[in-house]
Amino acid sequence: MRKYWVVELSEESKALFRNLAKEHGLNEEEIQDGLNSKIGDLDENEYLFGFRHCDNIQCKEFFNKGYMTEDSFTFCSSECAEKTVKEIEEKDYGEYIFFTDWEPELTY
Numbered sequence: 452m453r454k455y456w457v458v459e460l461s462e463e464s465k466a467l468f469r470n471l472a473k474e475h476g477l478n479e480e481e482i483q484d485g486l487n488s489k490i491g492d493l494d495e496n497e498y499l500f501g502f503r504h505c506d507n508i509q510c511k512e513f514f515n516k517g518y519m520t521e522d523s524f525t526f527c528s529s530e531c532a533e534k535t536v537k538e539i540e541e542k543d544y545g546e547y548i549f550f551t552d553w554e555p556e557l558t559y
């Protein structure tokens with residue numbers, strides 16, 4: 452099943468969004484707006500708050516520690532990466548795909 456809405460994600464994803472949004476000073480109404488929006492509509496928040504969504508279309512979960520590929524796909528787990536990018540092999544870890552964590556963008 453494809454997920455389009457943040458409400459379709461796991462409690463962990465929603466809690467991550469809620470916590471990061473709170474840290475960035477969003478009020479309860481703004482947080483609710485975010486939770487009620489489409490996953491694809493939060494790109495700006497992803498960069499600002501320092502999280503990403505999984506590019507495995509079956510998954511889409513939010514995370515701030517996960518995998519990034521050279522061509523800027525992001526995945527919550529190696530399983531999701533390997534399901535989506537079929538040619539990933541053991542030797543590609545550290546070469547093409549990297550485990551990383553995302554930090555909030557600095558704003559002044």
Ligand SMILES: [Zn+2]
Nearest residue numbers: 505510527531
């Ligand atoms: Zn995933």
